[in-house]
Amino acid sequence: MSESFELEIFRYCPEQDTEPFFKSYEVPFREDWVVLDAINYIKDEIDGTLSYRWSCRMGVCGSCGMMVNGEPKLTCSAFLKDYPSRKIRVEPLQGFPVERDLIFEMDDFMNKLTEVKPYLLRKEGEEKPLEEGEYLQSPAELAHYKQYTLCINCMLCYAACPIYALDSSFVGPAAIALAQRYNLDSRDQGRNQRQEVIASHEGIWECTFVGECSVVCPKDVDPAAAIQRAKVSSTLDWFKEMMIPRSKGK
Amino acid sequence: MTTYRKPVSNTWWLESKPYFFFVIREFTSLFVAGYCLFLLVFIAKAGDSQEAYATLILSLKSPISMVLHLISFTFILYHAITWFNLTPKIMVLHLGEERIPNALIAGAVYLSWGVVSLIISWLILGG
Amino acid sequence: MSKSNEPVLWLLFSAGGMISAMVFPMLLIITGVILPFELAGEVTFERIHNAVKNPVVKLVLFFVIALPFFHWAHRFRFTLIDIGLKPISFLISLLCYGGAITGTIVAAFILWRI
Numbered sequence: 001m002s003e004s005f006e007l008e009i010f011r012y013c014p015e016q017d018t019e020p021f022f023k024s025y026e027v028p029f030r031e032d033w034v035v036l037d038a039i040n041y042i043k044d045e046i047d048g049t050l051s052y053r054w055s056c057r058m059g060v061c062g063s064c065g066m067m068v069n070g071e072p073k074l075t076c077s078a079f080l081k082d083y084p085s086r087k088i089r090v091e092p093l094q095g096f097p098v099e100r101d102l103i104f105e106m107d108d109f110m111n112k113l114t115e116v117k118p119y120l121l122r123k124e125g126e127e128k129p130l131e132e133g134e135y136l137q138s139p140a141e142l143a144h145y146k147q148y149t150l151c152i153n154c155m156l157c158y159a160a161c162p163i164y165a166l167d168s169s170f171v172g173p174a175a176i177a178l179a180q181r182y183n184l185d186s187r188d189q190g191r192n193q194r195q196e197v198i199a200s201h202e203g204i205w206e207c208t209f210v211g212e213c214s215v216v217c218p219k220d221v222d223p224a225a226a227i228q229r230a231k232v233s234s235t236l237d238w239f240k241e242m243m244i245p246r247s248k249g250k
Numbered sequence: 251m252t253t254y255r256k257p258v259s260n261t262w263w264l265e266s267k268p269y270f271f272f273v274i275r276e277f278t279s280l281f282v283a284g285y286c287l288f289l290l291v292f293i294a295k296a297g298d299s300q301e302a303y304a305t306l307i308l309s310l311k312s313p314i315s316m317v318l319h320l321i322s323f324t325f326i327l328y329h330a331i332t333w334f335n336l337t338p339k340i341m342v343l344h345l346g347e348e349r350i351p352n353a354l355i356a357g358a359v360y361l362s363w364g365v366v367s368l369i370i371s372w373l374i375l376g377g
Numbered sequence: 378m379s380k381s382n383e384p385v386l387w388l389l390f391s392a393g394g395m396i397s398a399m400v401f402p403m404l405l406i407i408t409g410v411i412l413p414f415e416l417a418g419e420v421t422f423e424r425i426h427n428a429v430k431n432p433v434v435k436l437v438l439f440f441v442i443a444l445p446f447f448h449w450a451h452r453f454r455f456t457l458i459d460i461g462l463k464p465i466s467f468l469i470s471l472l473c474y475g476g477a478i479t480g481t482i483v484a485a486f487i488l489w490r491i
Binding site: 199235237 | 384385387388455463
């Protein structure tokens with residue numbers, strides 16, 4: 001006698017309905033299945049109209065983020081067996097406009113990623129010509145920012161952040177962590193250029209250190225810490241600029 | 251294309267445990283301000299006459315004072331613990347390639363807290 | 378350039394938070410239990426009186442009280458905004474930081490007068 005598992009899934013079909021609704025599906029329960037397996041089963045066997053994003057199914061691409069029982073999760077890493085009630089509610093990631101079913105608009109996030117200038121910036125005249133080889137970096141220097149390179153842009157942190165849910169002008173955890181990845185990179189000299197976005201009212205100063213972003217991050221990037229550290233360095237900057245108006249840090 | 255935006259209610263913080271405890275943590279600041287006001291009264295009386303100070307000490311034995319102190323202590327303790335636990339996130343220190351463990355930094359902060367508390371009680375209550 | 382002036386407010390918040398976390402719990406035990414119930418023997422009025430009149434102590438007390446006021450102001454301001462009062466955020470900032478400034482002035486006044 002095989003067990004079954006119920007998924008109550010958020011549906012929204014803008015050409016047909018003005019309001020979203022929930023639809024329940026019953027799938028077989030398998031010990032080794034993740035929520036994504038169940039959703040794929042629904043799409044293949046029960047209801048082909050269900051729309052959602054997924055790709056690698058192994059927790060590295062960041063595509064399959066959804067709310068499972070109100071918690072942001074990568075559905076490829078959330079096991080059915082971890083829900084003993086054998087019933088879950090699946091919704092699109094919180095904080096983003098929903099296009100259809102479980103698919104949300106990521107444009108705001110994509111814009112913010114580009115706004116923080118996520119590439120190595122060098123000061124005027126300090127770019128090394130190609131013939132001189134690469135910028136050298138020691139393992140100790142790498143250790144300073146390596147954690148912030150691990151972000152897979154899954155946006156679970158934005159879904160977990162109540163500040164972003166209340167105000168989508170907040171730059172947000174992943175974008176700020178990405179900025180820190182470059183700010184703390186010894187080869188980069190562009191911290192000042194990123195400050196306009198990072199040290200703005202919509203940047204780090206809107207964060208109240210709820211900390212849920214770091215709790216839900218599947219890659220242990222710890223964006224909350226990145227933001228608080230940016231508050232410290234931005235405060236030091238502010239005082240430096242007050243004391244010596246023409247002196248600008250890195 | 252019409253997108254759907256789920257409305258966010260003002261009681262969002264009641265919807266999950268982490269959010270709830272976050273707002274509790276933020277509300278501890280009310281008790282911090284409240285105790286500041288109390289300290290001002292205490293200092294004013296202590297700098298006044300013996301009678302004024304004695305009256306204050308007497309009122310501190312009342313049930314109201316005890317209840318207020320207990321409630322404030324609970325909230326301010328929660329503030330202190332959450333504050334100290336978050337310190338390692340802000341103070342990230344590296345020794346070469348290795349990052350100094352969070353527990354060590356938190357431990358140092360808690361130790362300082364103990365030392366400061368002992369110094370305060372020694373200063374006020376005497377050796 | 379939308380660079381904010383929040384850093385100062387955040388610094389005051391942090392300093393006040395660290396001070397209140399380090400100092401207030403012990404003070405609460407002292408004023409709540411130890412002094413009223415004389416659990417540390419007799420702590421004379423003279424001792425406390427002379428202590429608070431000492432200029433160095435007054436300076437320390439000023440910071441121990443003023444900075445936590447600003448800690449409250451900054452934290453409470455954001456909390457009120459987050460629970461739905463964003464439309465009146467300017468008024469909230471005024472009341473919170475105004476309150477902290479008032480508390481600071483009152484503290485200075487009291488410490489000066491004793």
